Structure formats: C-alpha cells, structure tokens
Amino acid sequence: MSAINGITPGAVYDSTERAQGKGFAVGTKGFDHNGKEYLYCLVAASQNLVSGNVVSLCSTAGVMFTATIYATGAPAPGTGMPLGVVVASITASASTYIWVQVYGSANVSITDATASNLPGHLVIPASVSGAVRASGVATASSFIEGMVFTVTASTGSTGAMFLSYPRLTAA
Numbered sequence: 001m002s003a004i005n006g007i008t009p010g011a012v013y014d015s016t017e018r019a020q021g022k023g024f025a026v027g028t029k030g031f032d033h034n035g036k037e038y039l040y041c042l043v044a045a046s047q048n049l050v051s052g053n054v055v056s057l058c059s060t061a062g063v064m065f066t067a068t069i070y071a072t073g074a075p076a077p078g079t080g081m082p083l084g085v086v087v088a089s090i091t092a093s094a095s096t097y098i099w100v101q102v103y104g105s106a107n108v109s110i111t112d113a114t115a116s117n118l119p120g121h122l123v124i125p126a127s128v129s130g131a132v133r134a135s136g137v138a139t140a141s142s143f144i145e146g147m148v149f150t151v152t153a154s155t156g157s158t159g160a161m162f163l164s165y166p167r168l169t170a171a
Helices: 015-019
Strands: 003-005 029-031 037-043 054-060 063-069 083-087 097-110 123-125 132-134 142-149 157-170
Touching: 037 054, 037 083, 054 097, 083 142, 083 157, 097 132, 132 142
Parallel strands: 003 029, 037 063
Antiparallel strands: 029 037, 037 097, 054 063, 054 083, 083 097, 097 157, 123 132, 123 142, 142 157
16 A cells, blocks of 8 residues: 555545546555544445545445444444545545545534534544444444544544544444
8 A cells, every 4th residue: 555645635536527637546655744544445335424424434335445434333342444524625425536535633514412522532433324423331332443522523524533444343
C-alpha cells in the first residue's frame, strides 16, 4: 500500500474523472497537513454518504477498501471489522471514490438522545445508520474500539472525536 502526504481529504471523484487519471489507487493511504490519516476508498452500491458518516471498510465484489455505511444496532461481538469516517465535500454516491479518515481528530455523526455522549464513555453504533453514541454504561458486550469523544457531544449533529484505527470489538 502506497502513502501520499498532502492530500485533499474532501475530494470526491466519479468514474469519468478516474478514467481521466484523477484520484488514486483504491487502498492508498494519505495524510493531510495536520497528520490525520485516510484511506482512499470506493463507495459501495446503494450508498449516499456525507461527511461524518461512520462506514465499514471491507471487500465488496472483490474490491478491497469499499466504504459502506455502518448499519444500526449493536455490532456482532469480536468481528474486528475496520471502520472509518467519511470526509467528503459533497454527497458521495455509489461508485464514487473518497477519502475515509482512520486516524486523528474528526467530526463524527452523533444521534440518540442521551446525556452520555461524554469523553471516556464507550462508543457504540446509534439508532441511525452511519452515526454513533456513547453507551452510558461502564462496559458493553461489544463496542467501537479506537473511537472516543473528545468533548461532550449534542445529539443530531457531529461530535468531536479522536480516531485511532476504529474497529468493532467485543468486551
């Protein structure tokens, strides 16, 4: 996997632009001028992703690093599925190419009315696809490891979090 410094994280490319030589190879690792780390991904079929959406990074139809919005509900324990956060200047639909952030401070979609979206609480998927919330309990059977609130977050917005290669895990 190659790495590129000085990328433009919000860029979204379609297949026509890719045919013109714009964009990068899927799976390319990139760093912005703040040291945040991203992976260049293909957006999966039937997707409309916006900045802040939590996505799974898996292989779909033989293409590694395919971004699919993370579905609602508690994750299956022990999956280890890698996750990331969409950074896009426009809505990224199926078959476009985007940067997905995996390391550094990020703004992540927050939902579910709870007073628990506080630093130090476990982060779990929310009731809305692509969003997260704090669990409000000291432990959970499964949660998102490598994603932590850095300040108290409001519902229905984006919240400041720190990403360190987020993935699904079991307690």
